[in-house]
Amino acid sequence: MTQYVFRFGGGVSDGDDTVRGNKNLLGGKGANLDGMASIGLPVPPGFTITTEMCTAYYANGQSFPDSVRAEVAHGIAHIEAVTGKSFGDASDPLLVSVRSGARVSMPGMMDTVLNLGLNDETVEGLAASSGDPRFAWDSYRRFIQMYADVVLELDHGAFEEALEIAKEDNGYYLDTELTAGDLKSLVSEYKNLVEAQWGKPFPQNVQDQLWGAVGAVFGSWESERAKVYRRLNSIPSDWGTAVNVQAMVFGNMGETSATGVAFTRDPATGENAYYGEYLINAQGEDVVAGIRTPQYLTTAARERAGAKPLSMEEAMPEVYAELARVFAILETHYRDMQDIEFTVERGTLWMLQTRSGKRTAKAALKIAVDMAAEGLISEEEAVCRVDPMALDQLLHPTLDPDAPRDVLTKGLPASPGAASGKIVFDADTAEQFAQMGESVILVRVETSPEDIHGMHAAKGILTARGGMTSHAAVVARGMGRPCVSGAGGISIDAKDKVLRTGGRSFGEGDVITLDGSTGEVMAGEVPTLQPELVGDFGTLMVWADKARRMKVRTNAETPADAQTARDFGAEGIGLCRTEHMFFDAARITAVRQMILADSEAGRRAALDKLLPEQRSDFAGIFKVMAGLPVTIRLLDPPLHEFLPHEESEFADVAQAAGVGIELLKQRASELHEFNPMLGHRGCRLGVTFPEIYEMQARAIFEAACLLEIAPVPEIMIPLVGTKRELELMKEVVDKAAEQVFAEQGRRIEYLVGTMIELPRAALMADKIAECGAFFSFGTNDLTQTTLGVSRDDAARFLSVYVDKGIYERDPFVSLDIEGVGQLIEIAAQKGRATRPDIKLGICGEHGGDPASIAFCEATGLDYVSASPYRVPIARLAAAQAALRG
Template identity: 70%
Template sequence: MTKWVYSFGAGNNEGRADMRNLLGGKGANLAEMSSIGLPVPPGFTITAEVTAAFYENDHKYPDDLKGQVDAALAQVEKAVGLNFGDSAHPLLVSVRSGARVSMPGMMDTVLNLGLNDTTVEGLAKAANDPRFAWDSYRRFIQMYGSVVLGVDHHRFEEIIEHAKLDAGVIEDTALTADQWREVVEGYKDLVEQETGKPFPQDPHEQLWGAIGAVFGSWMNARAVTYRRLHDIPADWGTAVNVQAMVFGNMGNDCATGVCFTRDPSTGENMFYGEYLVNAQGEDVVAGIRTPQPLSASVAKSGEIPLEKAMPAAYAELMEVRSTLEKHYKDMQDIEFTVQQNKLYMLQTRNGKRTVAASLRMAVEMAREGLIDEAEAVMRVNPSSLDQLLHPMLDPTASRTILGKGLPASPGAASGIVVFSADEAESRAAKGEAVILCRVETSPEDIHGMHAAKGILTTRGGMTSHAAVVARGMGRPCVAGAGGISVDYNNQMLSAGGKQVRAGEIVTLDGATGEVFVGSVAMIEPAVSGDFGTLMEWADKHRRMGVRANAETPLDAETARKFGAEGIGLCRTEHMFFDPERILAVRQMIISNTESGRRAALARLLPFQREDFRQIFTIMAGLPVTIRLLDPPLHEFLPHHDQEMQEVADSLGTDIATIRLRAEELSEANPMLGHRGCRLGIAFPEIYEMQARAIFEGAIAVAKETGNAPHPEIMIPLVGMKRELEITRAQVDKIAVEVFAETGTTIEYSVGTMIELPRAALLADKIADCADFFSFGTNDLTQTVFGLSRDDAGKFLPHYVEAGILAKDPFVSIDVEGVGEMVRIASEKGRAAKGGLKLGICGEHGGDPASIAFCEQVGLDYVSCSPFRVPVARLAAAQAALGAAGDRTA
């Protein structure tokens, strides 16, 4: 019989932390916390395996699941001395989701389950507080009605607002037991009106309804979006956790809170969090009430920290903080409840954090001896480093402040104000930078939050939904900016007499919580401190080299600043578009004679030579791979009459002749047309000029600096050995000429870009005359799949959503197809030539998953855009450590 249910708490712990794939992160950690002696209310976890059974069997459960749930529920009843559905001493439970990785707010939860018209009276007597009992009942109906029965959450809120209006009060907490009783009756009427059925009174029916809703929420729109954004497979499923309720809303000796063992924004080793007296968990993250700090050291005037309000509970919580961090060896995100001064732990998980905090924690934990350097390297998500490598607000720039909130997620962003997630997504899709402005965010806003450059809310604290999700996404966020008014009807922000309408620009500083009218100048961040330390540790552990794709002095300097060990792709065609040289390029293309082409190329030679001289100087002896001209010639031709006339005048001809030549060169499918080495064979003078510029530039640098560059000359689009033989001979001939003319020789290499399936399959033959292979995976992906990258955007998203492809193959390498071509070419190439150098220079060179594949294949280096060099350095180290771990295992 398959075991579907695992108990935890009260000395009956059937799970462990390393069972998160089966029990989900929450279930595994509840069992683990129980096993190390922390105060966890007892409960049980229904495994994530039930998700697959649930969806594969038309939303029906395995036959033996009910019996296992009943047995586990009986154990909980025995442990707490209460009975589920008992009229005098009712056991209430919470029903929560729990995927193997944290998905905050994306799936559904139901609290206070087990209340009905009878058990509410028993709860009132047992707690000696009818107001608490009826408040709990209305919370349960509202949550169950919304989550399980599909009644709009706002319909319940309308009933509460009417009740407060009738009672003449502002806060929910001011309503009496009788007034809550009336709210409950209104809720039940609403449910029957909306669903056609009375609110369910049978606790067991309630339980299975909630369990079904949690499993069902795995496929709700916001969860699907979150999984897509965070690369979480749909087949992982979610576990369901059923746990005895403890109450933070039974009075002023009760509280609930969320805390982190270190500051998730900065990484500082300080206890960080918030709590509310007389509240349930959803109150903390909803932002309806202002949360209070935990520690007296950070409390402001008028705030009452938990340390003073409940000193015994705070002291125990501090001990729990130390225990959990030492046990898990990572920063923990903790949920707790204090019921009548007794502390209960409801959850722990590795806390989400900003990349700056992630760096600081990894480095400091290694220095504290909590983890070693290798583990510190593995702790930081390489892709997140992008957040550190882009502009921040210039401290000297002028600015006009609109208001201030909490610095919920650091970073800075400017953009136009939008007030809905849908508009944020649609305008961002058009290339606009947007700031999503909301009173508060909810999980339904996830798509707009991802599309936005920054997020502003007027409600909520540092652990609100907006704050937690923004930090995980790396979006700047200012939360709880209560001094700013969001007017949805008039589409306007206002504060202190200033107004900002939809479509106008604001700037957020997530590090200070400030909001500014208009744009504020930004500066480049400094890469040092913890970042530099972690990069040093990463470099110790990685095997592959990391180069950059660069063809301008600025790109080359940026690459060096970020630690590039050379240039893996210098695209010479980018140099041709410079206004000073495009006319000569066009003259060369239009000319029908070799002599005319050579005359135009002679005018280009000094420009190209200086380009290479500057790059060689900046790279100071590091390898530079230069790809000779690749795109079809028609891409350089003028498209407008004025430009055509300019070319015609320079050649002493008429515009009709220019048009005719442009038509002759036009191609139906230029990506597969007259380009790459085919140009060098048809017009050898082009590659000869480029080779001369490379050698003359390199020799000039060798004489100037005494540090001779080592050019790696790459012939593009080779599919046949003979193509490389012909073009290599052109390069070698020019090398002999330049060395004789200058009396200086330098070392150089000639290789090819593998970007055609034929080249991969015949790599052993091509390797005979190649010193290196560089995989151009952008075009290799196009030719393996037989699709155009320019057009694939029309259908690839659908393929990913439908599960036909796990990821966009232009973003992360298609291991089965494109990757297999890389593997074949690598193995065949090295079999033919043992010392063959292998690298990758497509966009995949900066993608961590693709870099892990390159490590498996044994490539020598990856090359990526300059700003992604740190990403690649860290990803290459993690790939090497992961491969070493696999070999050890």
């Protein structure tokens, strides 16, 4: 029989070596709780219900078999034996927490229930056994509020409102000012709210409470916010979550108790300094939810911020010293920066969680490089520690230090980077504005997990409440969004959509700027500067380049883009789309004249005007890429993309061509296609109008011959489906080359190959390779033609397909390895069978996607090509693929 429950703590650890530390089975939290207990750290006893049970829970119609109920009862008995308390005992009750724990960290996305086991009888027992009636009624108040929200799914706002009214009626500012009597009255009001909204009394049976909470935590795996987070972070939906049930320890038992969140290194900068916050007389949710603004962990951090409340280092020096000892043990054991949750109960430290901490790209680089220097990890491990996509954060601009700033207020620098945008006050509006191309700043009193889609859409996040480890801060750092949290100098009226600070008001649509590195909030837009990628970045890239096998090129059509890519380490150009050069305002008339001409003579007249322009374009790119390969795709898109639409545009073309407007309109009508993306484009243009490709080839070779250090032109014929198409186009290119070489008295090396973007081309690759020296996989169109899906229109339904598991990820973002990938493998195998030295690369947008790059490494491609700003991502991903392969 499958075992679904594994115990930890109190000297007990279930399972063999295949179970211990197995995050796939126990989830990250469960595996690390067992790990911490096994190395002697103070962990409250508990048990983990596995991720396999999550899958079975849904398969069984969201129910639990009797065998699992028996295993859980055995787990509760284990906690009772270690603590000496009994679950549901009216005199000295055992209380437990019920928390989620997926394989990978999903901060704030799934549910937690604390203080479970309290009812009208056990609260009296807790008051007596603890000697603190206020603590007991505060815990019961918290439990009802959390259980009503998470398990019963009642209106959370009604309970918050009741709490605020209770404070106002008594003239209190903080929750901690409520007396035992106040809290007892509040509990009574909470129970009335439950009965009014739920239609039944609050559940008093502790077993019912437990199974309700376990089901709710498993259920939260399928919550909308969890689905969005999984989609944004490419987490498979079939992984499921584990559930951890653990003895409660209490940080809300007076001034010698506390709760906190800490990192063993600074997650924003990577500095080797403890980083974190704590709250005295509080429970963990108070810190991560941003309900109260916490105090600093270290004296140095408090002094840097100019804060007055004592740090933990000052207020609880003995506990802080024990915590620092635990930090050192955990970093050595897990060999990574740890994100830790802890509770202090009446002066005793308890560890509630450890995991590899979320960090900014800058911090990830520094931590990886520093740990390698410290001997904790190897250079190869350091390369594999940094998420390639996180490097995108390093390309974020910073504010120009010399630009004027109208500083409105200052909050906590929760996530670095700078962003300007229009103010929006809710997540849905942020998403709507972003879809219209607007840059937005999401402004909230505090964020919640339901805001995940708006946080992703926003350029930056500003909150009035919360600390450096609040939900907003953690999620923003993970996404690479600048965030300023805990900006106490602002008031937010979300209903009327107004932000007020310092006597000034700002409404929805007004522009503000955030500096996530300093915490400053400014009116208007402040100019930015592009960062320089040096220091730790440079060090890690050197290590990555030593490890990788594949070359990394760029997709570029201008000298500026080519130079940017070279600065980022590009080793050539994998795709130069010549049609992008034709859209220039000074050239489009000649292009249209060429398209609309009804004779070869007319086309050649227009092409003669374009030849020097094309030659100049190529010369500029070749100069930047001197000595490196440059793959140039000859004209590819359907001609309709260049055609005029306005009356004035027809007039300009008619005048340039010396023909009447009506004749041109008739010609445009003749060129109309019902499905132009599958029509007269690519090599089909070259077959019917060879003079177009002839002009482009001449421009390429003339430009190459101008340079002392010539590049290696790789001339790519697009949309080939048959060997004969490539033969005909190669003849055109070779003829132009020989003519130019004769005229210039100089020969240069060049290759002619094709872009594989049709399924037929992949299947006939052995024949096509007979005259093609290289294949470049155009995965954008290959995905379209294989799946029968238009990339331009698919956004309307692809997210639904991903949510329903039809596609694991958007196939235009990450390669469809099962389908499109199989065609690439077939083409690579067949191409090499005919021509063993054939050069193979990929130049679609997938060339900058780490998962797709890993596939390219496994398939043995020679290079990937990515947009200039993704070249560093591709270099690191290629290195990781080589090391893991």
